[in-house]
Amino acid sequence: xxxxxxxxxxxxxxxxxxxxxxxxxxxxxxxxxxxxxxxxxxxxxxxxxxxxxxxxxxxxxxxxxxxxxxxxxxxxxxxxxxxxxxxxxxxxxxxxxxxxxxxxxxxxxxxxxxxxxxxxxxxxxxxxxxxxxxxxxxxxxxxxxxxxxxxxxxxxxxxxxxxxxxxxxxxxxxxxxxxxxxxxxxxxxxxxxxxxxxxxxxxxxxxxxxxxxxxxxxxxxxxxxxxxxx
Amino acid sequence: xxxxxxxxxxxxxxxxxxxxxxxxxxxxxxxxxxxxxxxxxxxxxxxxxxxxxxxxxxxxxxxxxxxxxxxxxxxxxxxxxxxxxxxxxxxxxxxxxxxxxxxxxxxxxxxxxxxxxxxxxxxxxxxxxxxxxxxxxxxxxxxxxxxxxxxxxxxxxxxxxxxxxxxxxxxxxxxxxxxxxxxxxxxxxxxxxxxxxxxxxxxxxxxxxxxxxxxxxxxxxxxxxxxxxxxxxxxxxxxxxxxxxxxxxxxxxxxxxxxxxxxxxxxxxxxxxxxxxxxxxxxxxxxxxxxxxxxxxxxxxxxxxxxxxxxxxxxxxxxxxxxxxxxxxxxxxxxxxxxxxxxxxxxxxxxxxxxxxxxxxxxxxxxxxxxxxxxxxxxxxxxxxxxxxxxxxxxxxxxxxx
Ligand SMILES: Nc1ncnc2c1ncn2[C@@H]1O[C@H](COP(=O)(O)OP(=O)(O)OP(=O)(O)O)[C@@H](O)[C@H]1O
Ligand SMILES: [Mg+2]
Numbered sequence: 363x364x365x366x367x368x369x370x371x372x373x374x375x376x377x378x379x380x381x382x383x384x385x386x387x388x389x390x391x392x393x394x395x396x397x398x399x400x401x402x403x404x405x406x407x408x409x410x411x412x413x414x415x416x417x418x419x420x421x422x423x424x425x426x427x428x429x430x431x432x433x434x435x436x437x438x439x440x441x442x443x444x445x446x447x448x449x450x451x452x453x454x455x456x457x458x459x460x461x462x463x464x465x466x467x468x469x470x471x472x473x474x475x476x477x478x479x480x481x482x483x484x485x486x487x488x489x490x491x492x493x494x495x496x497x498x499x500x501x502x503x504x505x506x507x508x509x510x511x512x513x514x515x516x517x518x519x520x521x522x523x524x525x526x527x528x529x530x531x532x533x534x535x536x537x538x539x540x541x542x543x544x545x546x547x548x549x550x551x552x553x554x555x556x557x558x559x560x561x562x563x564x565x566x567x568x569x570x571x572x573x574x575x576x577x578x579x580x581x582x583x584x585x586x587x588x589x590x591x592x
Numbered sequence: 593x594x595x596x597x598x599x600x601x602x603x604x605x606x607x608x609x610x611x612x613x614x615x616x617x618x619x620x621x622x623x624x625x626x627x628x629x630x631x632x633x634x635x636x637x638x639x640x641x642x643x644x645x646x647x648x649x650x651x652x653x654x655x656x657x658x659x660x661x662x663x664x665x666x667x668x669x670x671x672x673x674x675x676x677x678x679x680x681x682x683x684x685x686x687x688x689x690x691x692x693x694x695x696x697x698x699x700x701x702x703x704x705x706x707x708x709x710x711x712x713x714x715x716x717x718x719x720x721x722x723x724x725x726x727x728x729x730x731x732x733x734x735x736x737x738x739x740x741x742x743x744x745x746x747x748x749x750x751x752x753x754x755x756x757x758x759x760x761x762x763x764x765x766x767x768x769x770x771x772x773x774x775x776x777x778x779x780x781x782x783x784x785x786x787x788x789x790x791x792x793x794x795x796x797x798x799x800x801x802x803x804x805x806x807x808x809x810x811x812x813x814x815x816x817x818x819x820x821x822x823x824x825x826x827x828x829x830x831x832x833x834x835x836x837x838x839x840x841x842x843x844x845x846x847x848x849x850x851x852x853x854x855x856x857x858x859x860x861x862x863x864x865x866x867x868x869x870x871x872x873x874x875x876x877x878x879x880x881x882x883x884x885x886x887x888x889x890x891x892x893x894x895x896x897x898x899x900x901x902x903x904x905x906x907x908x909x910x911x912x913x914x915x916x917x918x919x920x921x922x923x924x925x926x927x928x929x930x931x932x933x934x935x936x937x938x939x940x941x942x943x944x945x946x947x948x949x950x951x952x953x954x955x956x957x958x959x960x961x962x963x964x965x966x967x968x969x970x971x972x973x974x975x976x977x978x979x980x981x982x983x984x985x986x987x988x989x990x991x992x993x994x
Contacts, residue, residue: 409992413989413992418912418988418989418992419989444911444914444915444916445914445916446914447912447913447914448913448914448915449914451914453912453913455991455992459909461595461906461909461910462602462906463595463598463599463601463602463906464595464598468593468598471593472593472595472913473913475593476910476913476914476915476916476919480593504602532992
């Protein structure tokens with residue numbers, strides 16, 4: 363099952379002298395249960411692709427299908443992109459992922475509330491997710507009271523809460539030491555395997571590439587599949 | 593999930609301090625209205641209390657409150673003879689400022705027409721009404737006099753036998769009620785030396801007239817003698833009450849034909865007071881109030897706008913996570929409403945506990961509370977709108993910029 367399919371994406375920032383062609387005909391697929399790495403030098407367009415797939419920053423050309431459903435075609439949206447984001451896509455970023463005035467538990471429950479799930483079962487669900495990610499004992503803590511690794515685990519728990527088919531992570535381990543970084547990457551694989559979620563991770567850390575099923579490399583707006591050399 | 597409430601948990605102190613500041617502003621807006629109503633109440637209090645149907649004053653004056661008016665007490669008898677008149681009593685009042693003990697007391701002396709009016713109708717908080725036609729007074733509590741305290745006025749002393757609350761003149765001075773005769777004596781009192789000089793003056797004026805004789809000179813020198821040709825102390829007005837069924841307008845019209853007096857109905861007297869005493873204050877207070885409302889509006893807008901700006905990152909994150917616009921709108925609006933409600937709550941507390949300590953009456957009814965409440969609601973809603981416009985413009989991708 364294809365969780366996400368992108369075909370021939372083009373994205374240009376600015377115009378005239380400041381014009382930057384960030385995506386030049388990018389195509390990619392991520393399947394349910396697959397962990398995908400996105401490598402590439404700085405400024406190559408990785409984040410642009412990720413936010414494109416995340417329906418935050420729609421490419422002006424090309425198509426994106428979520429779960430086999432067309433959601434974007436040549437910059438034109440099919441349906442409410444915000445609604446798709448909150449129900450179909452989980453986001454994890456490098457840092458400041460969490461709402462600072464909500465506890466870990468509430469940060470997870472927030473995404474359920476955004477999806478109009480308010481009942482008592484949301485308490486159980488968010489607690490279960492936090493425990494699943496190894497931060498069950500931190501559920502009442504506020505983000506500033508959590509370590510970077512714990513924050514990322516809470517962010518992953520939140521991304522998982524609405525059971526989305528796709529999780530997008532942009533350098534989620536950049537602010538962590540290598541040991542904790544690796545632990546987070548392994549969590550992504552666990553999530554993909556056990557929840558059947560497709561996970562696309564932008565990373566610079568070549569030491570964790572063994573965790574991934576598929577590796578893409580971006581270079582000046584052009585994406586290519588790299589051989590796994592593990 | 594009420595995000596605004598959740599946010600406030602983390603900044604209770606600063607939010608409460610902000611609300612307290614706003615509360616003070618709202619309290620002043622509230623006070624302005626209350627002070628105005630207090631002015632009106634004070635201005636008309638005495639007129640309402642005395643309950644005359646018609647006020648007869650010196651011709652062409654707007655007395656006795658708005659300006660000085662003197663009428664001879666004998667006017668009472670002429671008025672009693674008028675058709676439709678049930679009673680006529682002379683009335684004197686003036687504000688005096690005397691040193692009593694170590695205090696400087698500013699009070700408005702009001703004469704009650706003994707024996708009909710002993711102050712029974714006054715709202716006494718302690719003590720009793722007048723029992724003796726002389727040397728007893730009922731004083732307002734605002735003057736700080738104690739029951740039983742002796743008040744030296746002129747060469748008489750007066751005992752405070754009763755205390756009222758909230759009986760103030762239109763100038764805000766505490767009222768002191770005595771019998772009408774005592775009031776006239778207090779207000780027209782002269783030092784013995786002044787009387788002696790006056791007697792010398794009379795002797796001098798007598799000299800050279802055909803009344804000048806040894807026996808007349810002797811009489812004028814006698815301290816106990818007051819020549820019948822001199823007018824008694826004047827009163828300031830005569831209060832007239834009508835027989836049941838008599839027409840106020842008719843009697844008033846009849847009195848207007850008298851060349852020496854002007855007659856006002858109680859309503860006209862009230863209007864004179866309001867126009868003269870209160871009108872300027874009303875404009876001033878109204879202007880001040882409008883200015884304050886504008887200042888409050890600007891302050892609330894800035895606060896709410898800045899609170900929204902401070903949450904730019906969180907709002908961007910909410911949008912990125914796919915929050916509906918309504919979630920963002922509610923966050924900002926709820927914050928505004930909470931701030932307004934808390935500020936208004938503080939304003940009510942301030943009004944309840946602080947306003948009674950003000951030197952002048954602050955009269956607040958449900959209308960004032962409702963009015964200012966509505967104003968607060970409108971202000972925070974408009975102010976929130978500014979924050980909302982800003983919040984809705986925050987791009988979700990801002991979060992990625994780092
Ligand atoms: N909002 C923007 N406006 C203009 N140009 C942009 C914008 N965002 C990105 N770019 C440009 O597009 C190109 C691709 O940027 P992108 O952020 O996708 O790179 P990246 O691969 O994620 O880099 P990094 O590894 O540093 O995060 C860069 O040249 C960048 O300067
Ligand atoms: Mg990037």
